[in-house]
Amino acid sequence: MSEAEEYAKTPRSTVNRYKPRAVYDHATVHSIIDEAPVAHVSFNPTPLDDDPFPTILPMLACTGSYTKPGAEEKSAVGIYLHGHVASRLMRLPDTQSEDQSTLGLPGAPVCVAATLFDGVVLALTPFNHSCNYRSAVVHGFANIVVDEEEKSYALKLLTDNLVPGRWDNSRVPPTEAELKGTTVLRVDIASASAKIRGYAAGNDKADLANDEMRKRVWTGVVPAATVFGQPIAAAENLVVEVPEYIHSWIDGGNKARRAYSEVVASKAGPQK
Amino acid sequence: MSEAEEYAKTPRSTVNRYKPRAVYDHATVHSIIDEAPVAHVSFNPTPLDDDPFPTILPMLACTGSYTKPGAEEKSAVGIYLHGHVASRLMRLPDTQSEDQSTLGLPGAPVCVAATLFDGVVLALTPFNHSCNYRSAVVHGFANIVVDEEEKSYALKLLTDNLVPGRWDNSRVPPTEAELKGTTVLRVDIASASAKIRGYAAGNDKADLANDEMRKRVWTGVVPAATVFGQPIAAAENLVVEVPEYIHSWIDGGNKARRAYSEVVASKAGPQK
Incomplete structure (x- = not known):
């Protein structure tokens, strides 16, 4: 499966509002999930007759x-x-494999969403206000990873996705108790899409014709990014200097995220 | 309903993992939803027989x-x-009021989740790695707001929650077309809980006894916060100076969020 490929547009995944913001290519969807510090996972915990609510966990x-x-x-x-x-x-x-409602499905149906917030868009009218963002919504079937080598692969991947290089620079290998106490799920992707807004404020012609109002109402974008601060060592820490791989991850990431949010803030959007 | 009150612990909302992190008071739950720049809303779009997936939208x-x-x-x-x-x-x-599965419910069942990401927690073993965060998960029934005064109240509230004071400093009142084109939903809260991790890295006794390893592995917290940058005016902007209410919202918010993430990074956590 090549990264240049696209996820099929299914009724479930097709973006209907603001279609020009929709993206279906694998690389974009995957990068949003990997870059977002937290994803939100939705599932139906119990048969809907007992409780009609899906729930969400930050993960x-x-x-x-x-x-x-x-x-x-x-x-x-x-x-x-x-x-x-x-x-x-x-x-x-x-638990869901024993449940009539999902019997026969290749896993537990879940939705994984990840959103990067890139700024606030201040138009002349509140109704054209918006945010710059990159969001991915994936539907897929979750299964427990039973293969021990795949489980180890996934745990290293999750750790290094938090801080690149961290796994090899921490206390590894894991103990048997650590591995036994941790479950890894793999969500096999059934459908996916991304939605991106990354451009300047869009204003209506009628508002742009109102010079008196335009002299009162500031319009533009306030860029935003997740910014990491200086590392704060634990009381038990014995390493005198903060290691280089941590510094370069902080500085490089902060710079890239800030630059992205500033660049898109002055990009031209689609014509109104 | 007083802010000091707590949401009832129902089987749906009770936090089972890391119970000391759970919070049920109204003020905490509400403040997380209001402070998070983006919330994630989950719902079952179609009867589960046709499609088993709940979906999530960033909102x-x-x-x-x-x-x-x-x-x-x-x-x-x-x-x-x-x-x-x-x-x-x-x-x-x-649409759901016509659907057998939700008939008789006081609205469409949805889940609203909001998460503030406050830092990465680097323990000695990857299995004690964590994040500092504040998250709220609310289940409730969504209904369309039909009362026109409540709708106006909500639209001003949503705009001012983005940037305090923005509604009165933008082009208002809305046109009839703007109001007609926008729907407001109110989610009446059925159950809610929050979960907060805000403290230093926690390490196992066995790892703390390993001085050789501790001299290699840095342990501590890297604080994180959403930081807004300098406002970037739209090409059409006619206001020469960025207004004071925008500057003070940016500066005050950045300072408060950074300070919070730094303060909790060195707080003592529960005993291991």
Whole structure:
């Protein structure tokens, strides 16, 4: 599966509002999930007759493509999640396989959403206000990763997606108790789409014709980014200097995120 | 309903993992929803037989308590959302009232989640890695706001929740077409909880006994916050100076968010 490929537009995944903002290519969808510090995972915990609400949990998530030792081809890209072995979401694939409503499905149906917030868009009228953002919404089937090598691959991937290089620079290998206490889920992607707004404020012709009002109402974009601060060592820390891989991750990431939010703030948007 | 009150712990809302992180008081839940730049709203778009997936949309959301003119008491706090009149979520209360599965419910069942990401927690072992965060998960019934005064109240609230004072400093009142093209939903809260992690890294005794490893592995917190940059005026902007209410919102908010993420980074956590 090439990164240049696109996810099929299904009724479930097709963006209907502001169609020019929709993106379906794999690389964009995956990068939003990997870059967002937190993903939101939605699922129906119980049969709807008992409780009609889907629920949402904030989770760490990252995309990965695991190749079995000796295999020639990489697997399709999936989304890895992890959690305590006894938590409700981690037990979902097991509990739902006994549930009539999902019987026969290839896993527990979940939705994974990730959103990067890039700024506030201040138009002349509140009704043209908006945000700059990049969001991905993925629907897929979650299953517990039982292959021990794939589980190790996923746990390293999730750790390094938080801070690149962190796994090898922490206390590894994990103990048997750590591995037993942690469940990894892989969400096999059924459909996916992304939506991106990254441009200047858009104003209506009628408002632009009103010079008196335009002299009162400031219009533009206030860019925004997640910015990491200086590392604060734990009381128990024995490493005198903050390691270089942490510094370069902080500085490089802050610079890139700020630059992106500023560049798109003055881009021209689609014609009104 | 007093802000000091708590949401009831129902099976749906009770936090089971890391119980000391759970918070149920109204003020905390509401403040997380109002402070998060983006909320995630989950719902089941179609009967599950046709499609088993809940979906998630990133949305602006804020809490409000509307008092009808002449009424003596404020209404309970609800969550306001808005969107294009023809969008799927905005039509949900209407479409679901015709649907057998939700017939008889006081609105469309939705879940609203908001998460503030406050830092990365680097423990000695990857299995004690975590994030500092404040998250709220609310379940409730969404209905279209038909009262025109409540709709106006909610639209001003949503705009001012983005940038305080913005409504009065933009082109208002709205035109008839703007109001007709926008639907406001109010989510009446059925259950709610918040979860907060705001403290230093927690390490296992066995790891703390390993001095050789501790001299290699840096442990601590890298604080994080949403930081707004300098406003970038639109090409059409005619206001020479960025207004004071925008500057003070940017500077005050950045300072407060950064300070919070730094203060909690060195707080002592619960004993291991």
